[in-house]
Amino acid sequence: xxxxxxxxxxxxxxxxxxxxxxxxxxxxxxxxxxxxxxxxxxxxxxxxxxxxxxxxxxxxxxxxxxxxxxxxxxxxxxxxxxxxxxxxxxxxxxxxxxxxxxxxxxxxxxxxxxxxxxxxxxxxxxxxxxxxxxxxxxxxxxxxxxxxxxxxxxxxxxxxxxxxxxxxxxxxxxxxxxxxxxxxxxxxxxxxxxxxxxxxxxxxxxxxxxxxxxxxxxxxxxxxxxxxxxxxxxxxxxxxx
Amino acid sequence: xxxxxxxxxxxxxxxxxxxxxxxxxxxxxxxxxxxxxxxxxxxxxxxxxxxxxxxxxxxxxxxxxxxxxxxxxxxxxxxxxxxxxxxxxxxx
Numbered sequence: 001x002x003x004x005x006x007x008x009x010x011x012x013x014x015x016x017x018x019x020x021x022x023x024x025x026x027x028x029x030x031x032x033x034x035x036x037x038x039x040x041x042x043x044x045x046x047x048x049x050x051x052x053x054x055x056x057x058x059x060x061x062x063x064x065x066x067x068x069x070x071x072x073x074x075x076x077x078x079x080x081x082x083x084x085x086x087x088x089x090x091x092x093x094x095x096x097x098x099x100x101x102x103x104x105x106x107x108x109x110x111x112x113x114x115x116x117x118x119x120x121x122x123x124x125x126x127x128x129x130x131x132x133x134x135x136x137x138x139x140x141x142x143x144x145x146x147x148x149x150x151x152x153x154x155x156x157x158x159x160x161x162x163x164x165x166x167x168x169x170x171x172x173x174x175x176x177x178x179x180x181x182x183x184x185x186x187x188x189x190x191x192x193x194x195x196x197x198x199x200x201x202x203x204x205x206x207x208x209x210x211x212x213x214x215x216x217x218x219x220x221x222x223x224x225x226x227x228x229x230x231x232x233x234x235x236x237x238x239x240x241x
Numbered sequence: 242x243x244x245x246x247x248x249x250x251x252x253x254x255x256x257x258x259x260x261x262x263x264x265x266x267x268x269x270x271x272x273x274x275x276x277x278x279x280x281x282x283x284x285x286x287x288x289x290x291x292x293x294x295x296x297x298x299x300x301x302x303x304x305x306x307x308x309x310x311x312x313x314x315x316x317x318x319x320x321x322x323x324x325x326x327x328x329x330x331x332x333x
């Protein structure tokens with residue numbers, strides 16, 4: 001840490017040791033869209049020492065209503081590079097690695113293995129299920145979030161303890177271009193970032209085993225208790241079959 | 242037997258927040274969904290697709306387990322089961 005003032009307002013929450021834990025940690029943020037923007041901004045400003053941002057897309061003008069990592073001058077640039085510049089600008093103490101690739105079965109294993117927290121900021125369940133498998137294999141917690149319009153959901157997956165993403169959502173829903181409001185990405189991404197910070201510092205009680213549902217139309221938050229699927233092909237008996 | 246229903250997002254608007262449905266013993270998830278669908282055409286359209294199958298973008302959780310990780314529409318229900326309905330949320 002280069003000075004003691006940047007984190008003065010959050011150190012009372014988890015102490016100097018908590019801050020050092022954040023500084024020693026690596027967070028993998030898979031997706032630099034709406035959710036990835038909110039999550040990575042708050043992880044960077046909180047002082048998570050190393051943030052790896054994975055996205056193979058380039059910035060388009062239709063991203064700018066919600067993807068606050070990317071600005072007008074970033075149009076046409078790789079999202080990973082644009083994200084890295086923004087995060088370094090927000091907190092030069094943080095090491096940011098840009099991975100300008102779409103997450104797939106070839107690159108996820110290595111990316112996940114070096115992480116202390118894996119953030120699901122993806123926009124489809126096919127890749128989410130791949131990420132789920134990689135996080136389970138590496139034993140790294142996965143922080144799930146998803147949005148549609150004013151709705152959103154989040155949960156925290158702890159390998160071996162909680163239902164995995166495949167237990168909760170066994171089949172990818174149909175692919176569609178969903179409506180997306182920046183503020184909804186902010187709500188859910190901020191919840192994911194809170195979960196990551198809590199996990200890395202040992203603060204509070206996580207969303208493990210609970211699916212949080214945000215209903216922005218009515219300004220309501222609910223939760224559904226989750227159970228593991230003993231026959232889950234990713235984390236249960238089904239894996240060995 | 243009484244089944245407790247918890248509906249979220251667009252299903253809450255159609256079903257109300259929480260309710261109970263009386264079904265005959267031995268009923269399945271499909272019976273429950275059909276019972277709910279009789280309440281309105283709009284609700285039917287939000288639960289079933291044009292061919293009468295449960296829509297792929299609806300999540301049905303039975304006591305914390307997705308119905309597709311159980312026996313799908315043929316999942317048996319029991320007195321006091323809690324069934325949650327909410328739309329699939331995919332975007333990022």
